[in-house]
Amino acid sequence: MAQFPDSPAFTGFNTPSRIEADIDDLDIKGAVPRELDGAFYRVQPDPQFAxxxxxxxxxxxxxxxxxxxxxxxxxxxxxxxxxxxxxxxxKAAGKGLFGHYRNPLTDDETVQGHIRGTANTNAFIYGGKLYALKEDSPALVMDPVTLETEGYTWFNGAMTGQTFTAHPKIDPATGDMIAFGYAAKGVLTKDMTYYVVSPDGVLKKELWFELPYYAMMHDFAITPDYALFHVVPSTSSWERLEAGKPHFGFDTSLPVYLGVLPRRGDATAADIRWFKRDNCFASHVMNAFQDGTKIHFDTPEAKNNMFPFFPDIDDKPFNGPESASFLTRWTVDMASNSPDFAGRQRLTNMMGEFPRIDERRTGLPYRYGWMLVIDPAKPVELKGGSPSGMLMNCLGLIDHETGTEQTWWCGPVSSLQEPCFIPRSDDAAEGDGWIVQVCNRLEEHRSDLLLFDATEIAKGPIAEIRIPIRLRFGLHGNWATAAEVGLKTPA
Structure with a gap:
């Protein structure tokens, strides 16, 4: 008998859904542009068993x-x-066999040595395939039309690392998928892999190197010439796992590093260069780009840990005020002989996370950035609970060219999931298109899919697509045109 715990992670809006469904012709308030022909894919963690x-x-x-x-x-x-x-x-056993998050010591002995991945972090489209991604395991391949699972891929056996990031990037110049894996030789190892994959699924390059210390390497960035890896001390040890503590703990005593790996020509892992700064928290990356010998790396930064579910490594209480995260530009100068950063600049006073861009500008100078924003000045009624533990109550837009900003508030009893940009066409100007995102209707225990004109979000959604069921908090998602994934218009 299923007995899910009476805890915030499994009650209220976070109650496990476990629904597979097909629902045609969702109810729409407003209008969806008829030229939109494709699919928005997203993923949510949703436990099959208690x-x-x-x-x-x-x-x-x-x-x-x-x-x-x-x-x-x-x-x-x-x-x-x-x-x-x-x-x-x-499924075959009819019960949970794998134990705590990222702790193989807590697994049933019958599954020791099996891949523990949940494929619950990103739904990523590349080369006509749907990749369901979790960074502690290989990439899981699914059919983007039927959503049937094909299985894990090692890219025809060429990938020797054990892990593949949940945040690959597409090089806009070559079309290659650029990726990496951390803990690539197994749980808690400092080993990293860097991957280059072609659209037809060929692993063109795999490089190995080590991090300064074991850390959650959740996201990264690329520019035309470099791959950039920020090492932030959400770290762990076998002692933590043996004690049954949460896998990651945030260590405020360790410095933060930015690794710069040249990725053109005959560059090798030995060419990586490490820049160093004082302690902070950072996870996702909005974008990075080159400016002469300087590299700019834009990431939401907080003074202290932003994730209460990964506590302080010394068990200090969660520091809410210091968890406030603001988009910040880290700058390093490749012409400098110093390991220090060349500068840091806060880019906005909007507090938030889950940054996104027009992905056609990946690694290039860019104008527009969207993100989930936490506005504590807005009224809040958490009827049904906060799906993620953080109340993301606004959609934000930053225009880096003009310095202007826009926000849209979802109301006191709703919260938002990650935005995704949809270009109007392949050759449309940057930002010319739409933003799509899920909205959690907390009191009603259901969800809406919202569609905005991308550069006019303050006007509110042009369409609210009503979903008659509740979508749990989701992590990351992406858009693909019908042609990219072979979707045919229903008869």
Whole structure:
């Protein structure tokens, strides 16, 4: 009998959903532009079974992929499990077999040595394939039309690392997928891999190097000439795992590094250069770009840990005021002989995270950036609970060229999930298109999909697509045109 714990990660809006469904022609308030022909894919952690050891963090749920199919002014809904090795083993047993988040010491002995990945962090489209990604395991390949699972890929056996990032980047010049893996030789190892994959799934390059210390390497950035890795001390040890503590703990005593790896010509892992700064917290990256010998790296930065579910490594209480995160530009100068940063600049006073751009500007100078914003001045009524533990109540837009900003507030009893940019066409100007994102209707225990004119978000959504079920808090998602993934218009 399923007995999910009576804890914030499993109650209220976070109550496990476990719904696979097909719903055609969702109800729409407003209008969806008829020229939108493609699909928005996103993923949510959604546990198939109750936690093996009684409780767990929400990030350890099994991956559930949602596809919103846009065509002829209408939107259809499809949702399926990412059938990982973990999912299949537990399905056969009828119960949870894998233990706490990123702690193999807590697994049932019958599954020791099996891939623990949940494929619950990003739904990424590349080369006509859907990759369901979790950074502690290889990439899981799914069919982007049917959402059927094909299985893990090692790119025809060429990938020797054990892990693949949840945040690959597409090089706009070459079309290659640039990626990496941390803990690439196993749990807690400092080993990193750097990957270059072609659209036809060929692993063109794999480089190995080590981090200054073991850390959660969740995101990264590229420029035309470099790959950039920020090492922030969400770290761990076997002692933590043996004690049954949460895998990651934030260590305020360690410095932060930015690794700059040349990625053109005959560059090797030995060419990586490490820049160093004082302690801070940073996770996602908005973008990076080159300016002569300088490299600018834009990331939401907080003074202290932003994730209460990964506590202080010395068990100090969570510091809410110091967890406030603001988009900040880190600058390093490749012409300098110093390991120090060349500068840091806060780019906005909007507090928030989950930054996104027009991905066609990946690694290049860019004008527009969107993000989830926390506005504590707005009224809040958490009826049904906060899906992520953080109240992301606004969508924000930063125009780096003019310095202007826009926000849109979702109301006192709603919260928002990550935005995603949809270009109007392949050759449209930067920012010419739409923003799509899920809105959690907390009191009603259901969700809407919102569509905005990308550079006029303050006007509010042009369409609210009503989803008759509740989508749990989601992490990351992406858009693909119908042609990219072979979607045909329904008869």
């Amino acid at each position: 936690p093996r050891l009684g409780d767990d963090i929400a990030f350890n749920g099994d991956g559930m992929i949602t596809m919103f199919r846009f065509h002829e002014g209408r939107v259809d809904f499809k949702q399926r499990w990412a059938r990982t090795d973990k999912w299949k083993l537990e």
